[in-house]
Amino acid sequence: DGGITQSPKYLFRKEGQNVTLSCEQNLNHDAMYWYRQDPGQGLRLIYYSQIVNDFQKGDIAEGYSVSREKKESFPLTVTSAQKNPTAFYLCASSVYDRAEGYTFGSGTRLTVV
Amino acid sequence: GQNIDQPTEMTATEGAIVQINCTYQTSGFNGLFWYQQHAGEAPTFLSYNVLDGLEEKGRFSSFLSRSKGYSYLLLKELQMKDSASYLCAVRAGGGNKLTFGTGTQLKVEL
Numbered sequence: 001d002g003g004i005t006q007s008p009k010y011l012f013r014k015e016g017q018n019v020t021l022s023c024e025q026n027l028n029h030d031a032m033y034w035y036r037q038d039p040g041q042g043l044r045l046i047y048y049s050q051i052v053n054d055f056q057k058g059d060i061a062e063g064y065s066v067s068r069e070k071k072e073s074f075p076l077t078v079t080s081a082q083k084n085p086t087a088f089y090l091c092a093s094s095v096y097d098r099a100e101g102y103t104f105g106s107g108t109r110l111t112v113v
Numbered sequence: 114g115q116n117i118d119q120p121t122e123m124t125a126t127e128g129a130i131v132q133i134n135c136t137y138q139t140s141g142f143n144g145l146f147w148y149q150q151h152a153g154e155a156p157t158f159l160s161y162n163v164l165d166g167l168e169e170k171g172r173f174s175s176f177l178s179r180s181k182g183y184s185y186l187l188l189k190e191l192q193m194k195d196s197a198s199y200l201c202a203v204r205a206g207g208g209n210k211l212t213f214g215t216g217t218q219l220k221v222e223l
Contacts, residue, residue, distance in 0.1 A: 040121075040215070041215055042117075042213040042214050042215040042216050043156075043200070043202075043213040044213075045210065050208055050209075058210075088153075090156070095209070101148070101158040101161060101211075102156075102158070102211065104156055104157075105155060107155050
């Protein structure tokens, strides 16, 4: 079955550490996205990529970095520069510029300890 | 930028009908989506509108008025499992990037 997989489901980070969240899809989708969701809030866009080896900043990119070396993979690194990283992180993919919605991964809950 | 507004919370009775409104302000509008999200889970796609009018899909319908920057999601024959957050999202400009509202938390009671 095609889908989008995020790992790990839960992640704990110490202050000052970088952590990387994995996102893999086998849907052959061109575009991939990272969103952050805080309690009681909507999804805010961190980074997105419409094609391999290219990505753009979203609304809240500071303290995050991404890479898109393969079509299937779009990992997100939460750096120590992100001052408030505790949140629910969602990865999504879509066919580029088509009248379809996103397919979401199951999410990673990151907690700073 | 874009501005999307939804009510924060709504409560309805099992078996009833509920309407969740969404208003938006954007340039280059290119589609409006509704998603359902249960606590701690990923959003799931419910509906898509790009032209004015009503789209019906089983117990769920979605309406769009582009001139008014307004959409609503209509849920009929409410069930307890419909208790969830409902997210309105707008696509604007080129590409498929979505901007989400803060979501409406719906509670279905007996």
